[in-house]
Amino acid sequence: MFRFENGNCIALGAFNVYIIQPGWLIDQGIVQQPTGMLVESSMERPGFRFKGVTKGDMKSTWMINPDRIIVESGDAKEDCGTYIAKVLEKLPWTPLTAIGNNFAFSAPSESLPSLPPCVNWIPTNPDGANLVERSIGASLERDGVILNVQLAACSEKIWARVNAHHELVGNKLEERSDSARSAAKSYFADKAAGIALLEQLMGVTVSND
Numbered sequence: 001m002f003r004f005e006n007g008n009c010i011a012l013g014a015f016n017v018y019i020i021q022p023g024w025l026i027d028q029g030i031v032q033q034p035t036g037m038l039v040e041s042s043m044e045r046p047g048f049r050f051k052g053v054t055k056g057d058m059k060s061t062w063m064i065n066p067d068r069i070i071v072e073s074g075d076a077k078e079d080c081g082t083y084i085a086k087v088l089e090k091l092p093w094t095p096l097t098a099i100g101n102n103f104a105f106s107a108p109s110e111s112l113p114s115l116p117p118c119v120n121w122i123p124t125n126p127d128g129a130n131l132v133e134r135s136i137g138a139s140l141e142r143d144g145v146i147l148n149v150q151l152a153a154c155s156e157k158i159w160a161r162v163n164a165h166h167e168l169v170g171n172k173l174e175e176r177s178d179s180a181r182s183a184a185k186s187y188f189a190d191k192a193a194g195i196a197l198l199e200q201l202m203g204v205t206v207s208n209d
Contacts, residue, residue: 002105002160002198002206007191008072009080009184011088013096020064020087022050030086034058076209081187088184092177096168099183101190105160105198105206109153138201144169145183147190149197151204160206162194 022039025031034052041048047065052058059078063070069087071080081101088094137150148163166183168176195206 002107002158002204004076004207004209005104005106005159006072006074007076007078007080007101007103007187008070009084009187010100010102011069011084011096011180011184012067012098012100013094013180015064015066015069015094017047017064017066019091020069022062025062025087028086028090030083030090031058031060031062079187081184084184085181088177088181093173094177095173096176096180098168099166099180101162101164101166101184101187103162103191103194105162106157107160107204109156109158111158136202138197140197145190147193147197149194149201151198151202160198160202160204162191162198164190164194 022031022037026033036053037050037058038053039048039050045065047063049061049063051061059075060071060073060080060083062083063072069084071083073080084099088096133152133154135150135152137148139146139148141147144167146165146167148161148165150159150161152159152161164186166179166186168179168183170176170179192208195208198204198206
């Protein structure tokens, strides 16, 4: 049984990190004022990340960079896509290129013998080298959405990963913003579709919570 580890929604485009700040997100009603907040930045590139530090506060971590916004959570019930959609609704003229909804599930490495033979066929130490990862994946396109699924066996865990890549439609910024918000709002639908595809193609069982 694979269980949920984390999920995130990524918006790719051009973002003003001096506008999209924690205070702005709170003022706009996109996130609630946390009791405590941890903000981290890098000297190597503009941007920052922040999250709540008190139990019961924000269940998501935000990463704001000039070329992307990522909202991530380890809570299976947290809708990361809704946060992205709310930001884009407030900034409809933001140049955007794509939306990605991503999910990771894990199982103990002891589960390896029960995985499909297509994952197990590679020896663990070919030519005496240490094998870091064995993986198999598939990509399907439907209605402009590319759904990628992967099984990866590592030393400590086995990972089942889902990526839903949404190319945006429309020539005007407002049209692409509408397309991006719709894609972000499909966060849970993409999760369900990815789980179904993992179970259908890979023959594994994945928990949705």
